[in-house]
Amino acid sequence: MFIRDAAAVSDEAILAWTSAALSASAQLVITLNEGPLASLAALQPNGVYAELRDVAHARARGDEALDPDGFLLVNLAGRQLVHGEFVVKALDRLLPAVVACDGCQDATTCPRTVGRDLLQASNTAAIRLTELLRLLAHSGTRMTARDLWMFLVDLFFGWECPPAAGDVERLPGWWWSRVFSDENWLGKAISREFDPVNAAEGSVDVQLWLGDAIGAAVPPAALLVAPFRQHAEESGEALRAFSAAKRAWFFLSPHVDAAALVARQSRIPGYTRLLEVAREDSLAAARRIVALINMYRLNDNDDRRLYLSQHHVLTAIERPRVLAASQTYNSDAVQVRIPYASEDHGVDTAGFAPTRLEFRWPGQRGNVLVVDYPTWLQLQEQRSIHADRRQEALDAALDLFIGSAPARPDGDPQISVFDHRTGIKTRITAFSGKHPAFEVNRW
Structure with missing residues (x-):
């Protein structure tokens, strides 16, 4: 049986047909949008449609999730x-x-x-x-x-x-x-x-x-x-x-x-190669993005450690020119996901191709940094100390993401500061002990 549009029939009828198909081991094909799927899941919180909704949402985040037993879920959202x-x-x-x-x-x-x-x-x-x-x-x-x-x-x-x-x-x-x-x-x-x-x-x-x-x-x-x-x-x-x-x-x-x-002209092929790398080796992709963020924020191309740089609260009302990082986070621990990556089902002509990456801290769901093509381009632009709405939007996104990092100091307390106006980089290290000492390096 084929239900072309689930929105055209009642939820009760769909549930009845689904139950009958499962009992008779018959094939039932349904095309439905997010709305009907949500309403079906609400009617049976522990039923198969709730499970299908959870699988669809997990795959949309780039997580791997198996189809429920006896079902094949094909999500068209990630295809073109x-x-x-x-x-x-x-x-x-x-x-x-x-x-x-x-x-x-x-x-x-x-x-x-x-x-x-x-x-x-x-x-x-x-x-x-x-x-x-x-x-x-x-x-x-x-x-x-x-x-x-x-x-x-x-x-x-x-x-x-x-x-x-x-x-x-x-x-x-x-x-x-x-x-x-x-x-x-x-x-x-x-x-x-x-x-x-x-x-x-x-x-x-x-x-x-x-x-x-x-x-x-x-x-x-x-x-x-x-x-x-x-x-x-x-x-x-x-x-x-x-x-x-x-x-x-x-x-x-x-x-x-x-x-x-x-x-030679377009930068999209470079971004496409990054997405291909992410499908094969998520750690390599994470390091590339970490290096871009470090360079954009602190003029440092370190790809092994993400410097947790944030704007100073006192500069929130004006265009900040100084960013400081007091902690770092291992880039290999940052999780990289490709939304809908599992929706091709191994078929080359299925129409799926990734268009963005998502950065996540391990163990967290809500704090995500989306790296799409415009974001990837802007991370490679020269920072400006003047008002720039696109740059401010990216700064806000980075601040929100970095502010939720589950990080602890990985050594002696250290602050790295880069002044985008003068180009001077300063690193201050505080040594613990009976006689605290500070070391300042500037270049």
Whole structure:
């Protein structure tokens, strides 16, 4: 039996069907949101739905939790369509419907139809288009089926050739140019992270400038305009022609190292590598984040000890310039979790890919520091002593997390201070005994 939407039926009916399925060892498939799950769990606090809710919440925190006996729990919250084969399958349906636009009605020259044929003939192009969308997904950008469909449809149907348009006027209509267009929010986001136009490629750029399709290893139909021929008449048109050629080269040339090219511009691949490290070795990921926090707060890249630095209470009403740490905490003891990490069920095409990490102190649930892509970026920025709302928000989050650390001094009392205005670092050590002594080191 399949219940498509649990919200459409009563809780009592769902409980009755569940009980009947368990008694008859029959299969029952239910799709339900957090609300119906909570209400079902409330009706039977010790029943299976309460157990399922606890498992779902534990996995959302990154903890490992086994399915209840006889049940398979699949949580879609940690998945995105773009990580599966959605884009490729959508293109298979979309491209046969593409025809020449009303502006030219010429299938032999219209960017819609010629671009369609080039995309249909190139598996590489579809894969690279998918990877650009996945790039955004890895940073935490949520893309629904509607978002992806509208983006793909706009690549072709969002363009109309002007009447009697020449080759240069049609350049913005090619789908590889529209991928980076600011006419839709996905194109604008992709362009902000990566655009092949901004990647210098030496000899390839020369070949594209000369309109040498064979030398650049792209189909001749993709380079209708030789940029250098336009340069003598209008330099702006030449640059537009070169931009279109460079984007076509990125998608259609088999010799492009797309991953390396993207990594030269976008910082998302670096964050993705951190998430991959966290899945394989949580201790290594913890040390990397600890080093970033120490450097951001105290200009110290120690990755073995997290310095428990906090703002002085007297500076709470103004932009603080001095941070001090009197205790440290072993970075290997900080727990790193990836929310929904167990939701892929070992299936590569399940659509799961991590987008954030969570730091926790051992034995505590409520005190969590979320390290998402924006936080990871800001931890690598230079601290400012001026008012900065983003920096203040991160400082507050770090203060709350560090303030709940279960730490004790790991040696003689010591205070480390770093002045971000002057760059002076001071370390004060107090030695215990009958005759207390202080040692001050400054550099």
